[in-house]
Amino acid sequence: MSCLKTIVDNLILRLFENINEDIDKNTLQKKVYLLQSMNIDLGYDFIWYLRGPYSQGLGERISELPKEIDNDYDKIMLRQDILENIIIINNLILLKPDNLNVEMWYRLLASMTFININQYMWNNRWPNKSPEEILQSEMPIYAMEDCVEAQKVLKDMKHIQ
Numbered sequence: 001m002s003c004l005k006t007i008v009d010n011l012i013l014r015l016f017e018n019i020n021e022d023i024d025k026n027t028l029q030k031k032v033y034l035l036q037s038m039n040i041d042l043g044y045d046f047i048w049y050l051r052g053p054y055s056q057g058l059g060e061r062i063s064e065l066p067k068e069i070d071n072d073y074d075k076i077m078l079r080q081d082i083l084e085n086i087i088i089i090n091n092l093i094l095l096k097p098d099n100l101n102v103e104m105w106y107r108l109l110a111s112m113t114f115i116n117i118n119q120y121m122w123n124n125r126w127p128n129k130s131p132e133e134i135l136q137s138e139m140p141i142y143a144m145e146d147c148v149e150a151q152k153v154l155k156d157m158k159h160i161q
Contacts, residue, residue, distance in 0.1 A: 025062050026051060027103045030110035031089050037113050038085045048121070051109035052139070062151055088157065095144060095153050108142055111135055112150045 033053040044055040096105040097140050115122060115131045116137075126134045132147035 024103055028062055028105045029054060029058055029102075030106035033110045034089050034106075034113060034131045035085060036091075037117060038088075040082055045075060046114070048114060052107050082112065092134075092153065097141075097149060100146065104141075107139060108139075108150045111139060112147065112154055116151075116154070119121065126161075 004021065010092050030052065032042060032044060032055070036042055036046070042058075044058040044061075045055040047053075048053045092109060093102060093105070096102065100108065107129075112131060112135055119131065122129070122134045126137060129137065132144060132151050135147045135150075136142055136144050
């Protein structure tokens with residue numbers, strides 16, 4: 001296995017708290033997107049898809065991930081800022097509203113981030129709408145209160161302006 005591939009796998013696996021369970025591919029996609037939006041480039045390109053930001057390359061990589069962490073992953077030293085960002089992303093679960101499951105919460109956060117970062121994409125389709133209104137229009141499964149809460153969480157963590 002190449003060194004770069006091992007490092008990227010290490011980062012991805014650290015975003016998944018319990019590697020011994022089945023990997024929730026949707027949640028992992030959203031966590032990697034959030035990490036990359038924090039200026040940690042893992043080399044994945046994301047597009048807007050039915051369930052928010054999606055990377056085909058990451059989807060393929062997730063399918064190839066080892067089912068358990070071996071000793072090689074523990075030997076890799078990661079920069080402190082990367083480790084801190086991984087902790088921040090994993091701790092977002094503590095702010096999850098009771099009405100959303102884990103996958104829906106991370107999907108909401110990643111989608112809100114994507115809309116904020118790429119707001120120019122939405123101006124023609126949804127002129128004069130706030131990011132919360134755009135997200136609620138794109139994903140009507142979310143109540144406006146959920147969208148507002150996600151925007152607040154992202155602003156509080158200084159993830160968006």
